[in-house]
Amino acid sequence: MDTIHSSRTRTSDSTAAGAIPRRSVVRNERLSSSAFGEAYLVWRCHRCGETGDLEAFPVACSNCDAPREDLYYWTED
Structure with missing residues (x-):
């Protein structure tokens, strides 16, 4: 398992369940429109509700240490 360490988030490129394909890239994009906003x-963590940037998908929740399988993509205003 490849592990990447940044100043804030511990990440890897795999999950125990294989839920995230290796070398997946999800870019943080902003769509703007007067009708829809931003x-x-x-x-987001399913257990505690913590959210974080998608610079790199974390191995575990930074707040409650829930495993990666309890994290999911979330759209925030």
Whole structure:
């Protein structure tokens, strides 16, 4: 398992269940329109509700240490 360490988030390119394909890239994009406003794609923890940037999908929740399988993509205003 390849592990990437940044100043804030511990990440890897695999999951125990194989839920995320290796070398997947999800870019953080902003769509703007006067009719829709703005939204940001982030990750969110199913257990505690913590959210974070998608610079790299974390191995575990930074707040409650829930495993990656409890994290999902979330659109935030």
